[in-house]
Amino acid sequence: MNEGLVVFVRAIIAFFSLLIFAKILGKQQISQLTFFDYVLGITIGSIAATLTTDLSSRAWPHFIGLFTWAFLGYLMEHITLKWRYAAKYIEGEPTIVIMNGKIMEKALKKMKYTAADIMGLLRIKSVFDISQVDFAIIEPNGQLSVLKKPEYENLTPKDMSILKAPSGISTELIYDGILIHENLRQLNKTEKWIMEQLKMYEVKDISEVFLATLTPSGSLYIDKYNDHMMKITDIGDYKGPY
Structure with a gap:
């Protein structure tokens, strides 16, 4: 019971410590993380996990380690912002x-x-x-x-001095063979209308459709389960087991 309470208290300390350090270090999208940022995040998380569950040692050494790694991460971030030559070696370059x-x-x-x-x-x-x-x-x-x-390069409407209306975001009308009535109503369409459109694609039943979407501009996309693809192109660079 005492061990469970200690883990609970340590988890709270580690959680809010990580929250504070994350705010201090700043935020980046995962796709924008460099390898150094990735390793730094994993290491800090690992120390926080050890701080929570390692009851064989006292908490303060783990907390000092957590603080040190976060501080060094912040220091490196500050250095790379102020000194371009350091950023070249720490973060890499294109x-x-x-x-x-x-x-x-x-x-x-x-x-x-x-x-x-x-x-x-x-x-x-x-x-x-x-x-x-x-x-x-x-x-x-x-x-x-x-x-x-x-x-x-793709020509844009601006290149050709053409004003183009926005197409908007596509809305799912059929997903995995199921008609989404709510989305039909939002677009002021009926089930009769979608069936007429499907007939143009030689679709007799909604269950034959994997995905159907419609944009506010009226662009309809339909993908059937059976696309009659005779041969799938192999883009692999060597013969493998699959």
Whole structure:
């Protein structure tokens, strides 16, 4: 009973300590964390967990360790803001991996990336043909920034001096074969209307549809369970067990 009470009190101390330190250190989105930030967060969390459950030792050494790591994290954050040279080594710097359409093999080797890694990151950026890429840069947080060649850049309405109405956010009408009546009512649509639209896609029953969405501008998207795909393209770089 006494041990449970000690764990409870330590957990409260650790929880609010982490809350305070997180406020002091500032917040970043997970996708923006550098490797150093990631390791720092894990270490501070591990110390807080040990502070909570390790009853074989007193709490204050763990708390000092927690405070020291948080203070050093804050100090490094302050140094990187004030001193760019320190930020270069602590947080890293962007690295060009494709320049003028050519892959920088030495840069890839230095960063321990493979061509397959770059191809995967390009696909995340909706680039499926590497020949369209002019520059590609690995950011300190591991994300890839891509600049396409001018001839592959998308024209925008602004480029063509066209005023374009906003399309709005798509709303789910059918999800996993189930019609969402509430969303239909919000868009002032009826079940009869959606069935007429489905007929145009050769869909006889709602249960055949995996997903159907509609934007305020009237753009309808329908995905059927059976898409009649004869062959799925294999984008893997080697033959594997799957």
